[in-house]
Amino acid sequence: RLQRPYKKISPHQTPTVASPRRYLSAMAATKEYPLLCLENPLLDIQAVGSEELLKKYNLKANDAILASPEHVPLYDELLNNYDAKLIAGGAAQNTARGASYVLGPGSVVYLGGVGDDKYAGILRNAVKQVGLRVEYRVDPEHPTGRCGVVITGHNRSLCTDLAAANHYDLDHLKSPQIWDLVKNAEFYYVGGYHFTVCPPAIQALGEEAAANNKTFVVNVSAPFIAEFFKDPLDASSPYWDYVICNESEAAAYARSHALPVAETDVPGIARALANLPKANAKKPRIAVITQGTLPTVVAVQGQDDVTQYPVHAIDAAKINDTNGAGDAFAGGFVAGLVQGKPLETCVDMGQWLARLSIQELGPSYPFPKQTY
Numbered sequence: 190r191l192q193r194p195y196k197k198i199s200p201h202q203t204p205t206v207a208s209p210r211r212y213l214s215a216m217a218a219t220k221e222y223p224l225l226c227l228e229n230p231l232l233d234i235q236a237v238g239s240e241e242l243l244k245k246y247n248l249k250a251n252d253a254i255l256a257s258p259e260h261v262p263l264y265d266e267l268l269n270n271y272d273a274k275l276i277a278g279g280a281a282q283n284t285a286r287g288a289s290y291v292l293g294p295g296s297v298v299y300l301g302g303v304g305d306d307k308y309a310g311i312l313r314n315a316v317k318q319v320g321l322r323v324e325y326r327v328d329p330e331h332p333t334g335r336c337g338v339v340i341t342g343h344n345r346s347l348c349t350d351l352a353a354a355n356h357y358d359l360d361h362l363k364s365p366q367i368w369d370l371v372k373n374a375e376f377y378y379v380g381g382y383h384f385t386v387c388p389p390a391i392q393a394l395g396e397e398a399a400a401n402n403k404t405f406v407v408n409v410s411a412p413f414i415a416e417f418f419k420d421p422l423d424a425s426s427p428y429w430d431y432v433i434c435n436e437s438e439a440a441a442y443a444r445s446h447a448l449p450v451a452e453t454d455v456p457g458i459a460r461a462l463a464n465l466p467k468a469n470a471k472k473p474r475i476a477v478i479t480q481g482t483l484p485t486v487v488a489v490q491g492q493d494d495v496t497q498y499p500v501h502a503i504d505a506a507k508i509n510d511t512n513g514a515g516d517a518f519a520g521g522f523v524a525g526l527v528q529g530k531p532l533e534t535c536v537d538m539g540q541w542l543a544r545l546s547i548q549e550l551g552p553s554y555p556f557p558k559q560t561y
């Protein structure tokens with residue numbers, strides 16, 4: 190699977206800089222809300238399902254899709270027949286909560302669209318716990334979006350009805366109060382699922398980052414984004430300072446872009462992503478590909494060597510569910526970027542937060558709070 194020699198680093202490197210908490214007090218004193226995240230706030234309706242349920246709704250065991258009319262009854266079925274739990278979700282909102290868990294209150298602001306309803310209230314409550322500031326576009330006509338999460342073993346099938354989240358618009362981003370937050374932030378994180386909603390908002394953040402040498406991070410988020418939302422994804426790629434995805438999204442990207450590497454050649458795909466044309470030439474692009482319990486692969490633009498960072502495995506018995514593991518990885522990783530940590534520490538922080546999250550129910554983080 191690996192076609193070139195790759196550098197290995199030791200599995201666990203102890204951070205040599207001040208602890209996140211000490212750093213944060215210094216950071217918070219100088220600047221509030223350095224990190225701004227954008228995507229689709231959703232309420233997860235999560236239950237342990239069955240093969241039968243997956244089959245009934247034409248769902249794959251491990252996938253993420255947009256709901257079509259045939260999926261509408263799924264949400265009530267999960268609530269009524271499968272003892273579903275309501276959990277704050279939305280991939281980048283999970284990431285924003287994770288980054289805020291690490292960085293503390295006053296560090297992260299999140300944008301997206303919700304309805305004027307009790308589901309939005311659940312989301313507002315959940316983000317308070319980690320000190321995440323949300324600036325939602327509240328839609329008077331559409332309800333808060335929902336994601337049906339069907340757990341079977343270590344797999345999760347996600348089926349999303351975006352509703353109000355689908356009505357996020359550039360007007361909200363460009364409104365004076367929100368645009369002030371954009372101007373103030375130094376790091377932008379966009380969840381790939383937003384390519385289905387408002388590409389102009391993503392472009393606006395990318396342009397702002399490139400013009401001011403800020404940091405723009407995009408997560409591909411799902412294979413269908415790389416395949417069916419290729420055009421808006423590609424329009425944003427010159428702005429990517431960091432691109433994060435998992436191995437199945439990397440394979441989908443390789444396929445839809447006819448990359449001259451095998452779909453299973455994760456280091457080759459990482460190298461291709463890192464070396465796409467870039468708008469801001471002041472810093473090289475970095476591509477980060479997670480692969481579950483296999484090593485995290487990192488490529489840097491202009492460097493032939495690709496680095497692999499082994500994952501610190503945990504006892505399978507400790508895993509609650511893996512829903513949101515990738516979002517948590519991104520949260521820890523981006524928190525490390527905001528703290529100015531070296532790349533290997535950022536990867537380690539991502540793996541650390543993912544490890545904490547998979548021990549919780551859904552895309553959640555443990556309390557009392559743990560520190561990296």
Ligand code: 26A
Pocket residue numbers: 228229231232233253254255277278279280281283336347348349351382383385512513514515516552
């Ligand atoms: C547009 N789609 C399909 C989505 C999502 C989504 N977040 C935003 N947009 N589909 C699933 N999710 C979220 O992914 C998390 C797990 O990684 C779910 O809400 C879940 O919390």
